[in-house]
Amino acid sequence: MSTLPPRFGIWALVHGSRAALQDPDEPYDASWARNKTLVFEAERLGYDSVLVAQHTINPHNPDFDQLEAWSASAALAALTERIEIIAAIKPYLYHPVVLAKMAQQIEHISGGRFAINLVNAWNRPELERAGIGFAEHDARYAYGREWITVVDSLLRGERTRFRGEHFNVDDYLLRPADPFRSRPRIYVGGESEPARELVADMGDVWFINGQPLDAVKTLIADVSGRKRPTPHEPLRFGLSAFVIARESGEAADQHLAHLFALAAKDAPLREQQKSNIDPKAVMFQTFAQTPRVGSNGGTAAGLVGSYDTVAQRIADFHRAGIELFMLQFQPFETDMRIFAEEVIPRVRRLLG
Structure with missing residues (x-):
């Protein structure tokens, strides 16, 4: 069991809806204005973190809108007061010295209150169409290891010297150093x-991507x-998870069925998207085993049911070692409020 109390976060809507793209109750809106309002409300409701995923082009359809993660995170850092801001980063898009300086400033x-979420990319066109190239899976992780080694040292305020296959950093020092802690927190994704x-x-x-409790216990x-x-x-x-919490289990199941029906309309787009995905990405191999809605495992974590049922399942995940629950909803704003008002208090009572 985690010795820390549970924390709850939300996924920023950087590319619109998370479960179904053609939902009349959920506008496909990835604008800065919507995300700013969303994060303000999440902070007011007591959420602890927001994850701002990084894509330069929309992973569903390049014609759709896409929020830029790092400029948005800097703005959120200035406008909020308490919530942790986690910006995802794909190492091939930024030199580590430049990124470390940006992270230090935010x-x-x-x-x-800032953190980095290191992800090593799965969306091939994002890198290939920019002329960067899309390396093989393990090679991307080798690159990412060198990259984060440089970033870690610089964020600690150390005079950094590094020579590797990809980077040659000679006597680099960033100032001002972090006055709040040794360095911003580093989250890492991938299984x-x-x-x-x-x-x-x-x-x-x-x-960890959303999946059943026993699988999560094995990974931990x-x-x-x-x-x-x-x-x-x-x-x-x-743990990433898509939540459907309602007064009754039947109502939650009905909404899940509704989202599955809406998601079916996106099937042609999803098929097109498959050709862009690295088949060695474990995340997508896992997804293929369980029907679900939502990204990064979505409803596969089983957080669908009555308020009491969802609260109990979250308590079980926390006892297994999950500290932070990074959540998705649809309709997002409405269900985010329901979760804060109905589920979070129940979880805290269960965990004492």
């Missing part, structure tokens, strides 16, 4: 063997048993 703007090795060596929190046992470098505290765990 850490100062936020007053020590392949290279991802597990990377998070054990370099991460603070491992983001594997990674928590790995040796950690001495500068790092014990690894913490987060």
Whole structure:
């Protein structure tokens, strides 16, 4: 069981709806205006974190809108007061020295509430069409390991010297250093063997994609048993999940069926998207095994049911070691409020 109280976060709507793209009750709106309002309300409702996923082009359809993660995160850092802002980063898109300086600045703007979510990319066109190239799966993780090694050192305020296959950094120092903590928190996603090795060596929190409790327990046992470098505290765990909480289980199941029906309309787009996905990405191999709605595992975590049922399942995940629950909803704003008002208090009562 996590020794820390549970935290609850939301996925920013950086590319619109999470479960179905053609929902009359959920406008496909990835605008800065909507996301700013969404995060303001999440903070007011007591949510602890917001994850701003990074895509330069929309992963569903390049003609659709896409929020830019890092400029949006800097703005949110200035406008909010309490919520943690987690910006995803794909290492091939930024040199580590440049990214570390950006992260350090957002850490100062936020007053020590900023975090990085390291992801090693699965959407081929995003990199190929930019002329960057899309390396093989394990090669991307080798690149990411060098990249985060440089970033980690710079964020700690260290005079950094690094020579590797991809980077040659000579006597680099960033100032001003972080006055709030040793460095911003680093989240790592991915469930392949290279991802597990990377998070054990370099991460603070491992983001696990939504899946059943027993599978999550197995993943936590594997990674928590790995040796950690001495500068790092014990690894913490987060879970992505799509939530449908209603007064009754029947009402929740009806809404799930409604979302499945809406998602079926997106089938041609999803088929097109498959050709853009790295088949070695474990996330998509896992997704193929369980029908679900929502991204990053979505409803596969089983957080669908009455308020009491969803609260109990979250308590069970927390007892298994999950500290942060990074949540999706649809309709997002309405269900985000319901969860805050009905489910979070129940979870806290269950966990004492």
